[in-house]
Amino acid sequence: MGRYPLIFLTLTFTLQVFVPQAKAQPDASLSSPVIPVWELKDVQPTDWAFSALQSLQQRYQCIEGYPDRTFRGEQVMSRYEFATLLNRCLSHDEVINREQPTIDRLQTEYVRELAILRGRVDGSTARVRELEITEFSTTTKLKGVVNFVVTDSSQEGEDTGVVFQARSRLNFNTSFTGKDSLLTRLTVGNALTPNLADGTKEVTQTHQFQGNTDNQVILGKLSYKFPIGERTIAILTPVGGQHRDYNLPAINPFFEDDNAGTTTLSTFAQRHPILSLGGASGLAMSHLINDSLQVGAGYYTPDGSDTDTGLFGGSYSAGIGVKWDAGKDVSVGLNYLHGFFQEGDFGFTDGLSESSSILGTSIVNDTLSQFSTVTNAYGIEAFWRVNRKLGLGGRLGYTDVKVLDEGDAAIWNYSLSLVFPNAGDKNDLGGIIIGVQPYLGRSMGNSQFSNEMPLHLEGFYKWQVSDEVSLTPGLIWHPNPNQSVTEADLFTSSLRMTVTF
Structure with missing residues (x-):
């Protein structure tokens, strides 16, 4: 009622x-x-x-x-x-x-x-x-998301099969003043990313993001947002900090859900890939310049709790993002990230402190994580809501990498997407994503490797069965996985049931 x-x-x-x-x-x-x-x-x-x-x-x-x-x-x-x-x-x-x-x-x-x-x-x-x-009192609201997924990632010549995976999130949102927000996220699951094509992370799905906890409840994220003035918000994140945190609202609001498993199948389709470079512990700010222009900045490190290095003594990534609502139905975003990663820390980790990458080829993640690197990443993204039932999105990213004592390297990524909001019934959602995941596009020093474009083709349809339950079937096809023409194509088919409360 x-x-x-x-x-x-x-x-x-x-x-x-x-x-x-x-x-x-x-x-x-x-x-x-x-x-x-x-x-x-x-x-x-x-x-x-x-x-x-x-x-x-x-x-x-x-x-x-x-x-x-x-x-x-x-x-x-x-x-x-x-x-x-x-x-x-x-x-x-x-x-x-x-x-x-x-x-x-x-x-x-x-x-x-x-x-x-x-x-x-x-x-x-x-x-x-x-x-x-x-009296002083707090108000805490609980929001939960549970993913049940039947999925199969297959490759010719590999012994694979259909698996059943699950991941649950409990988000406790607490407000002390009515304007602030303390997010405490508890996560538990058994969702593993399949080990195919030399362990490439191109096949990672949203429910597999922090999905394997050995069925033990872990603290997935701890973040506190509070206002500074009428148009500025500060964000302190001891656990699970991401560059997306100061880039909200998202350029494509239909795909971005913080890997909750309620929209896209893949982590690649969620947001601009360069926003997944680094993360973990840090601080950020977001400022609304006017009704159509917003700017944000953040600083994160995987070593925030390390007493030897702390926030400023080891690896880090610092970024700035600008969102411009060029019209009622058009949004444009620009991002720049500068980072320094010690040996073992580089990767598109999206805030996972254990340096476990969640997208991109294993060549780009595993190769560069063997060295100390300095990165400068540039990204542009746009989204046009054509009408009530159609949206168009596009992304382009370039990362210049200086591999200390070895040479230079370059990372590229790009994608186009079709969004079908209000497809079928009122709250259904469809999507098609065609792109190239982050890959090493230029050799460093005398290193030799294949640099074929690792294509990503994804289609999904979310059927909102009720206010609390949705079913999402979908397919993902990866030609040239791990940027190699010698690797057989990867195919992923999934049927995901999502329960929210």
């Missing part, structure tokens, strides 16, 4: 029983045309609150839809909106004249009960006010 219809039933009862005697001035906006209830696109005669909405509109002319001819009955109503709506209904002279005899009779018959009720309300208000002044 939606909260909006319940409030309107309350409003109907209020108008018929407790309309005050004060003569309010009519609201000028009441003279504007009112869309009949039966012409609202998302209100049906079979809806349980239809008669209440129709009665309020016909009798008092105070119920209106939005300009797009929708009512949005499931949307939460604030106290300000309720007060405005009640005032509009009470401002009609016809309401006062029609209901006045009933009001006078009820006030006479229930004068004693009304006096008792008024006293109780005044007492409750005083006690609540005292609690607001003297």
Whole structure:
């Protein structure tokens, strides 16, 4: 049962029983045309609150839809909106004249009960006010995501088979002031990334991100956001920090879900790959310059808890990102990341402190992790919401790598995506991604390796069975896996059931 219809039933009862005697001035906006209830696109005669909405509109002319001819009955109503709506209904002279005899009779018959009720309300208000002044309390909300996945990643000549995997996340969101947010994420699962094509991470799926915990509950992320002024937010993250944290809202909001397993199948399709370089412990800030321009910056290190190196004594990655809403349906993002990685720390880890890469070829991840490196990564991303059911996205990334005492190297990645929001039923989502995962495109020194483009072709469809359950079948095809023409193609098929609560 939606909260909006319940409030309107309350409003109907209020108008018929407790309309005050004060003569309010009519609201000028009441003279504007009112869309009949039966012409609202998302209100049906079979809806349980239809008669209440129709009665309020016909009798008092105070119920209106939005300009797009929708009512949005499931949307939460604030106290300000309720007060405005009640005032509009009470401002009609016809309401006062029609209901006045009933009001006078009820006030006479229930004068004693009304006096008792008024006293109780005044007492409750005083006690609540005292609690607001003297008490300190926190509010914690729990949001959970559970992925059950039947998946098969196969390659000719390899012994593979269908496996059943699961991963669960519990997100505890706590607010101390109402404007801050402390995120504590607990994760447990048995989801392994298959070991194919020399262990390439191109096959990593979102439910496999921090998915193998040996069925032990671990602290997946600990992050605290709090405002600094009206337009600036600071983010402190001891565990699980990511460069995406200061790049929100995402350029492509339909794919980005922090690897929760509710949208894309692959981690590659989630966000721009350079945002997965480094992470773990750090701090960040995000500032809204105006309604269309946002800038953020962050600094992260995998050694934040190490007493010998700390935040500033070892490997690190520092970045800055800019998001520009060029129009109502067009967004553009620019990112720059500078990093220093000691031997064993390089990788597209996306905040995993154990330096376990989650995308890209094993040639780029494993080769460069053998050395100390200095990186400068540049990325551009754009998204265009063509219409209600179609979106187009594109990404391009280049990373210049200086391998200390060895030479230089280059990493490339790019992709195009088709997004089908509101596909089928209202909350379904479809997607097609064609791209190239991060690969080593230029040799360093005298190193010899294959640098064929490791293609990534992915298609999925998320069917929202109910508000809490979705089913997502999909396929991923990897020609030239691990940037090698000698490797047989990789194929991944998955059927994922996601339960949210």
